[in-house]
Amino acid sequence: MFIDTHIHESKYSLDSHVSLNEIVDRAKKIGLDGICITDHDDNQIRHVARALSKELGYLIIPGCEVLTYEGDIVVFGVDDLPEGKLHAAELISYVNAKGGVGISAHPFRNNNRGLGENIQRVQGLAGVEGFNGNTDLPSNLQACRLAGQLGLPIFGASDAHHVHEVGKYATYFACPITSEAEFIEAIKAGVTRPAICLDNGFTLLDYVRK
Secondary structure (H helix, E strand, O other), rough: OEEEEEEEOOOOOOOOOOHHHHHHHHHHHHHOEEEEEEEEOOOOHHHHHHHHHHHHHOOEEEEEEEEOOOOOEEOOOOOOOOOOOOOOHHHHHHHHHOOOEEEEEOOOOOOOOOOOOHHHHOOOOOOOEEEOOOOOHHHHHHHHHHHHHHHEEEEEOOOOOHHHOOOOOEEEEOOOOOHHHHHHOOOHOOEEEEEEEEOOOEEEEOOOOO
């Protein structure tokens, strides 16, 4: 299954220009099997997303992109977000204790919002966005190399804020995913691979390992 694990919609991410329904329509059109809505420091969309997922019979997983003192982390499996800004290690500890997962978002993007080398000092990360659709290729490859050295799973995600960006990159799951719980368990199992959307569908990407 191919799932875009990092997308912003316009109601709760004010820098986004695409609605949830537009995201779903685009995702279906290009062959995504599911999407994740990860607004900035806000997961209020979760109720609507879950209801729409059930109505359409299409996988829509709510999460959140949380800015820590060290950089952004995409989290899943946590309905009640912690209050106030935390250090990355504190957020990961909180999320893991709730049974959720945290993924380092665009770690080497040049806007002071990525964990960068701090990934090496944050225990408990479930993976790293090695291919982020709004990050330049050298920075993405730098993330892939570090993740490979640390033995962390690598994810692909669009980080879409416009409809045409949805699915630029995605993450491949070898097992069927039909729920948030299965999605989180698959991430914990480390059986993901990044993929890119080309004219003929999605193609798995190789990356550098130590």
